[in-house]
Amino acid sequence: MTFDWQLANECFINEMSADKNTDLxxxxxxxxxxxxxxxxxxxxxxxxxxSFFESLDTHALELFNAWSNKSEHCSLKVSTYFQAxxxxxxxxxxxxxxxxxxxxxxxxxxxAWKEWLGPGARVIGIxxxxxxxxxxxxxxxxxxxxxxxxxxxxVFLKENNDIDIIIDDGGHxxxxxxxxxxxxxxxxxxxxxxxxxxxxxxxxxxxxxxNEESFVSLMKQxxxxxxxxxxxxxxxxxxxxxxxxxxxxxxxxKIQSLCFYSGLISMxxxxxxxxxxxxxxxxxxxxxxxxxxxxxxxxGVKFTWPDPIQPRDVxxxxxxxxxxxxxxxxxxxxx
Ligand SMILES: C[S@@+](CC[C@H](N)C(=O)[O-])C[C@H]1O[C@@H](n2cnc3c(N)ncnc32)[C@H](O)[C@@H]1O
Numbered sequence: 206m207t208f209d210w211q212l213a214n215e216c217f218i219n220e221m222s223a224d225k226n227t228d229l230x231x232x233x234x235x236x237x238x239x240x241x242x243x244x245x246x247x248x249x250x251x252x253x254x255x256s257f258f259e260s261l262d263t264h265a266l267e268l269f270n271a272w273s274n275k276s277e278h279c280s281l282k283v284s285t286y287f288q289a290x291x292x293x294x295x296x297x298x299x300x301x302x303x304x305x306x307x308x309x310x311x312x313x314x315x316x317a318w319k320e321w322l323g324p325g326a327r328v329i330g331i332x333x334x335x336x337x338x339x340x341x342x343x344x345x346x347x348x349x350x351x352x353x354x355x356x357x358x359x360v361f362l363k364e365n366n367d368i369d370i371i372i373d374d375g376g377h378x379x380x381x382x383x384x385x386x387x388x389x390x391x392x393x394x395x396x397x398x399x400x401x402x403x404x405x406x407x408x409x410x411x412x413x414x415x416n417e418e419s420f421v422s423l424m425k426q427x428x429x430x431x432x433x434x435x436x437x438x439x440x441x442x443x444x445x446x447x448x449x450x451x452x453x454x455x456x457x458x459k460i461q462s463l464c465f466y467s468g469l470i471s472m473x474x475x476x477x478x479x480x481x482x483x484x485x486x487x488x489x490x491x492x493x494x495x496x497x498x499x500x501x502x503x504x505g506v507k508f509t510w511p512d513p514i515q516p517r518d519v520x521x522x523x524x525x526x527x528x529x530x531x532x533x534x535x536x537x538x539x540x
Contacts, residue, residue: 280313358388
């Protein structure tokens with residue numbers, strides 16, 4: 206299958222330009238990186254810049270400013286991460302909290318975290334490279350270790366039992382991301398917000414061992430377990446399919462939520478709260494209304510299952526015949 210990315214991009218930019226009248230000239234310049242043989246035209250750059258700044262709320266803009274001001278400490282971020290981080294972490298700002306980031310490099314992001322979270326924040330960097338220790342003179346605690354080593358996590362999490370946030374911006378290989386996740390899940394004794402950056406590497410062909418199974422495919426399985434937690438509610442037991450491994454669902458009970466952004470995944474791990482979902486009524490009786498949910502089953506509607514690797518047509522099954530056979534084919538627009 207060939208994809209005309211240039212055509213798709215042009216349409217996208219035109220759609221973006223339609224509602225961009227705001228004058229955002231006062232915003233700082235964006236230093237945008239592209240492949241050597243590719244570039245954005247100057248009118249596209251105006252649209253992209255306006256669209257970026259318009260997409261940020263105040264927390265995200267302050268995070269962007271804290272990060273872009275650290276220009277002596279080179280750092281690369283995808284533009285959509287600022288709002289994602291602001292959504293997930295703004296409630297920690299101005300509070301006493303401990304943030305750990307795997308992957309120090311020049312320290313640009315660690316210094317931004319310290320400024321953005323405020324003076325009550327303890328900020329720790331983990332890196333496999335002993336040179337990362339240089340950043341200690343800037344007031345960041347640095348621990349040298351390998352994120353793919355379970356023994357490292359066992360010791361580190363035992364010695365630091367006040368951690369609120371862990372960000373993985375380390376090696377980005379599938380086994381590193383997966384082992385980091387398993388170790389944190391296994392050792393978490395309190396609420397931890399765990400965020401993995403650059404999960405788009407799950408689709409890179411030049412990364413080790415991650416084309417069949419990847420970190421993103423692991424996370425899709427975690428979503429299954431999150432939904433299956435309700436099986437422990439003692440309600441509607443006969444509804445569930447009978448091939449579910451309850452031991453696995455139980456092991457993942459500590460995960461309370463999972464948020465997916467473009468190239469970034471955030472999850473709340475909390476071993477102390479909401480382990481068993483309960484079905485609650487607001488009154489001590491059952492409803493007297495008939496539930497007509499089964500009478501709405503539609504049949505004959507074809508839907509393009511939006512799997513970008515193996516797109517396929519799926520036909521809905523139900524009782525009511527639909528006249529409109531083809532409901533959605535997202536690829537039609539780009540043909
Ligand atoms: C993408 S850079 C981090 C950039 C930094 N967070 C920033 O935004 O400015 C990745 C870092 O992860 C470190 N790293 C790679 N593999 C690692 C591993 N297995 N354990 C710990 N650190 C690792 C590298 O040494 C490098 O400093």
